[in-house]
Amino acid sequence: MLRRILSSLPPAARLAGLGIVLAASPALAQTAAPAPAAGGNPIIKTKYTADPAALVQGGTVYLYTGHDVAPAPQERYEMHEWLCFSSKDMVNWTEHPVPLKVSDFTWAKDDAWASQVIARNGKFYWYLAMEHGTIRGKAIGVAVADNPVGPFKDARGSALITNDMTKATGISWDDIDPTVIIDKGGQAYLFWGNTACYYAKLKANMTELDGPIQTVQGLPRFTEAPWVHEHGGWYYLSYATEFPEKIAYAMSRSLEGPWQYKGLLNEIAGNSNTNHQAIIDFKGKSYFIYHNGGMNEKGSSYRRSVCIDYLNYNKDGTIQRVRMTTEGVSAAK
Numbered sequence: 001m002l003r004r005i006l007s008s009l010p011p012a013a014r015l016a017g018l019g020i021v022l023a024a025s026p027a028l029a030q031t032a033a034p035a036p037a038a039g040g041n042p043i044i045k046t047k048y049t050a051d052p053a054a055l056v057q058g059g060t061v062y063l064y065t066g067h068d069v070a071p072a073p074q075e076r077y078e079m080h081e082w083l084c085f086s087s088k089d090m091v092n093w094t095e096h097p098v099p100l101k102v103s104d105f106t107w108a109k110d111d112a113w114a115s116q117v118i119a120r121n122g123k124f125y126w127y128l129a130m131e132h133g134t135i136r137g138k139a140i141g142v143a144v145a146d147n148p149v150g151p152f153k154d155a156r157g158s159a160l161i162t163n164d165m166t167k168a169t170g171i172s173w174d175d176i177d178p179t180v181i182i183d184k185g186g187q188a189y190l191f192w193g194n195t196a197c198y199y200a201k202l203k204a205n206m207t208e209l210d211g212p213i214q215t216v217q218g219l220p221r222f223t224e225a226p227w228v229h230e231h232g233g234w235y236y237l238s239y240a241t242e243f244p245e246k247i248a249y250a251m252s253r254s255l256e257g258p259w260q261y262k263g264l265l266n267e268i269a270g271n272s273n274t275n276h277q278a279i280i281d282f283k284g285k286s287y288f289i290y291h292n293g294g295m296n297e298k299g300s301s302y303r304r305s306v307c308i309d310y311l312n313y314n315k316d317g318t319i320q321r322v323r324m325t326t327e328g329v330s331a332a333k
């Protein structure tokens, strides 16, 4: 019986659809593999997730991602909304209702690309890359909420960064991949870019620039996906390098540089030409959060999935190469 039903399916459905087919038949369900337990990579197994950004708030990690929805076998980005998940142990994740869509920004056209949320003065500011509706190219907007899971709303009613504000490259997609940090003195900085890495100070209201846009120097072969974090008195600027992308990093004592290039942090992530990392400390351990194209046989550079592995620092503050694993991390206590 099982053989007859399976042989009537196309080959891909025999693999991908096995669980669905078996679930439809109680007799066959007995032979089905048990549903995967929580844990292991990728961490979200119900939908494609990309471009992770994580925010630690007390004993909870909030994970914000893009949502790849391009149907296989199409090889193009199709992304209209951002997703939010939370966890108290980095293994068990709860999905929250979609907190934000491109359509929440009247000035934006499409492309819910990479983003990051930061907390300040009891509010949560979410910086997001989108295609601008009237100014050619990508742009960065900011949304605000009273709660890390939303509801978020456009904080300005206009883009914070548009393509006509940055001139270091001739491309129209250099204003993507925002990352945001507040230094020890309370000064907020926004970094972003593709091909060139830009940064600018933010006013305390977090919704306006506070000075000129500058270009970061000292990041060899910078492609995109900057992520800035602090650990042990050092600032780190990790970024996607070359294409297909690996992740490299630089260190500095100041967010305004000089940045010292330290080499590669992560290799090309399985089945995906992008990698897009976020780095956090949580409950005494450090984590490297990234995406690959490995969730199922339809996974690819355009159907990506967020994964988590450990990040280990050396005594001198440099970082060991990440080991991407299928098992992922253990529950944090």
Ligand code: FUB
Pocket (backbone or CB within 6 Å): 050, 051, 066, 077, 113, 114, 129, 176, 177, 224, 225, 274, 275, 276
């Ligand atoms: O998700 C769209 C783009 O792919 C992001 O902006 C890049 O970082 C890459 O992950």
